[in-house]
Amino acid sequence: LYELHHSKSESNAIHHFIEGLKIQHGTKYWERCYTNLEKIARRQINRNLHNSGAWGILGFIHREAGENSEAVECYEKALRFDRGNEEYRSALRELRPST
DSSP, rough: HHHHHHOOOOOHHHHHHHHHHHTTTSHHHHHHHHHHHHHHHHHHHOOOOTHHHHHHHHHHHHHHHTTTHHHHHHHHHHHHHHHOHHHHHHHHHHSOOOO
Protein backbone atom coordinates (compact mmCIF):
# COMPACT_ATOMS: atom_id res chain seq x y z
CA LEU A 1 0.00 0.00 0.00
CA TYR A 2 2.87 2.35 0.77
CA GLU A 3 4.16 2.17 -2.80
CA LEU A 4 0.77 3.03 -4.22
CA HIS A 5 -0.24 5.83 -1.88
CA HIS A 6 3.03 7.50 -0.95
CA SER A 7 5.35 7.17 -3.91
CA LYS A 8 2.52 6.92 -6.45
CA SER A 9 4.32 4.06 -8.16
CA GLU A 10 1.55 1.87 -9.50
CA SER A 11 3.96 -0.59 -11.11
CA ASN A 12 5.85 -1.13 -7.83
CA ALA A 13 2.58 -1.54 -5.95
CA ILE A 14 1.38 -4.09 -8.51
CA HIS A 15 4.61 -6.06 -8.09
CA HIS A 16 4.30 -6.12 -4.29
CA PHE A 17 0.61 -7.04 -4.33
CA ILE A 18 1.29 -9.89 -6.79
CA GLU A 19 4.04 -11.22 -4.53
CA GLY A 20 1.66 -10.97 -1.59
CA LEU A 21 -0.91 -13.07 -3.42
CA LYS A 22 1.70 -15.72 -4.13
CA ILE A 23 2.85 -16.17 -0.54
CA GLN A 24 0.08 -15.04 1.81
CA HIS A 25 -2.89 -17.12 0.62
CA GLY A 26 -5.80 -17.20 3.02
CA THR A 27 -4.78 -14.21 5.15
CA LYS A 28 -6.20 -10.72 5.54
CA TYR A 29 -3.05 -9.45 3.78
CA TRP A 30 -3.87 -11.73 0.81
CA GLU A 31 -7.40 -10.30 0.69
CA ARG A 32 -5.99 -6.77 0.73
CA CYS A 33 -3.58 -7.61 -2.09
CA TYR A 34 -6.42 -9.14 -4.11
CA THR A 35 -8.67 -6.11 -3.56
CA ASN A 36 -5.96 -3.59 -4.36
CA LEU A 37 -4.83 -5.40 -7.50
CA GLU A 38 -8.42 -5.61 -8.69
CA LYS A 39 -8.93 -1.88 -8.09
CA ILE A 40 -5.74 -0.99 -9.96
CA ALA A 41 -6.58 -3.27 -12.90
CA ARG A 42 -10.17 -2.04 -13.18
CA ARG A 43 -9.01 1.58 -13.02
CA GLN A 44 -6.53 0.88 -15.82
CA ILE A 45 -9.22 -0.85 -17.90
CA ASN A 46 -11.57 2.09 -17.36
CA ARG A 47 -8.86 4.34 -18.82
CA ASN A 48 -8.04 1.95 -21.67
CA LEU A 49 -10.21 -1.07 -22.43
CA HIS A 50 -7.38 -2.56 -24.54
CA ASN A 51 -4.89 -2.67 -21.66
CA SER A 52 -3.67 -6.25 -21.87
CA GLY A 53 -1.60 -5.93 -18.70
CA ALA A 54 -4.66 -4.99 -16.66
CA TRP A 55 -6.63 -7.92 -18.08
CA GLY A 56 -3.65 -10.15 -17.28
CA ILE A 57 -3.64 -8.92 -13.67
CA LEU A 58 -7.34 -9.74 -13.37
CA GLY A 59 -6.67 -13.18 -14.83
CA PHE A 60 -3.89 -13.74 -12.31
CA ILE A 61 -5.90 -12.71 -9.26
CA HIS A 62 -8.89 -14.81 -10.33
CA ARG A 63 -6.60 -17.80 -10.88
CA GLU A 64 -5.01 -17.34 -7.45
CA ALA A 65 -8.49 -17.20 -5.91
CA GLY A 66 -9.54 -20.41 -7.67
CA GLU A 67 -12.01 -18.52 -9.87
CA ASN A 68 -10.95 -20.35 -13.00
CA SER A 69 -13.75 -19.40 -15.38
CA GLU A 70 -13.22 -15.70 -14.59
CA ALA A 71 -9.47 -16.16 -14.99
CA VAL A 72 -9.92 -17.76 -18.43
CA GLU A 73 -12.18 -14.92 -19.54
CA CYS A 74 -9.66 -12.28 -18.44
CA TYR A 75 -6.65 -14.04 -19.97
CA GLU A 76 -8.55 -14.42 -23.25
CA LYS A 77 -9.23 -10.68 -23.25
CA ALA A 78 -5.58 -9.98 -22.46
CA LEU A 79 -4.54 -12.11 -25.44
CA ARG A 80 -6.88 -10.20 -27.74
CA PHE A 81 -4.78 -7.11 -27.10
CA ASP A 82 -1.37 -8.83 -26.82
CA ARG A 83 -1.57 -11.91 -29.03
CA GLY A 84 2.03 -12.99 -28.59
CA ASN A 85 2.14 -12.93 -24.79
CA GLU A 86 3.44 -16.32 -23.69
CA GLU A 87 2.60 -15.71 -20.03
CA TYR A 88 -1.10 -15.41 -20.84
CA ARG A 89 -0.99 -18.39 -23.20
CA SER A 90 0.73 -20.49 -20.54
CA ALA A 91 -1.84 -19.52 -17.91
CA LEU A 92 -4.66 -20.50 -20.28
CA ARG A 93 -3.01 -23.87 -20.94
CA GLU A 94 -2.85 -24.49 -17.20
CA LEU A 95 -6.45 -23.42 -16.71
CA ARG A 96 -7.75 -25.42 -19.68
CA PRO A 97 -5.75 -28.64 -19.80
CA SER A 98 -6.38 -30.76 -22.87
CA THR A 99 -8.79 -33.60 -22.33
